[in-house]
Amino acid sequence: MTEIVLHDVDQMLVDRIKRVADARGWTLPRTLLHLLEQGLHVYEGDGSVRFDSAENDVLEAAMAALEDIPDDSGFALIGKVPRADEPGQ
Template sequence: MTDIVLRDIDPALKGRIERVARVRGWDVPETLARLLETGLESVEAGLAPDLDGREADVLVGAIAAMERMPDDPGFALIGRTGSAGSV
């Protein structure tokens, strides 16, 4: 099997890879191989988003806005219907 070396990757990405490895009980090389395979399958199937720079910026902004939402117990109920007995 061919070796692939990742250099200068973002520490946050490295941490995410290590977290997946730990949770799944895989070593890091197996984790990387599985993540690459899954990612390639998603891209080849057209399931992975192909965002241009502007779209990616908008998505990041939207996620940041959602993260700033107050922790309001009523907020979690938006879009949900009440139980059959409530009016």
């Protein structure tokens, strides 16, 4: 495999890469390879980001759970601020 060496990398960028490595439990070389691959997909492709299978499974489960929530007027209003011109205000 070809070795790539980066010089004069901003410390903030290095710290960000290390945080990704720590969060994923990856080595720095693996993290850099993954970030380069994903970045190239964005620039070479249509710009969309794709989930890996584990992330996709979690998202599908969350969406399925949300679909099972009953439609009730009280729950549907959580987090919404009524407009001043709405009746009952």
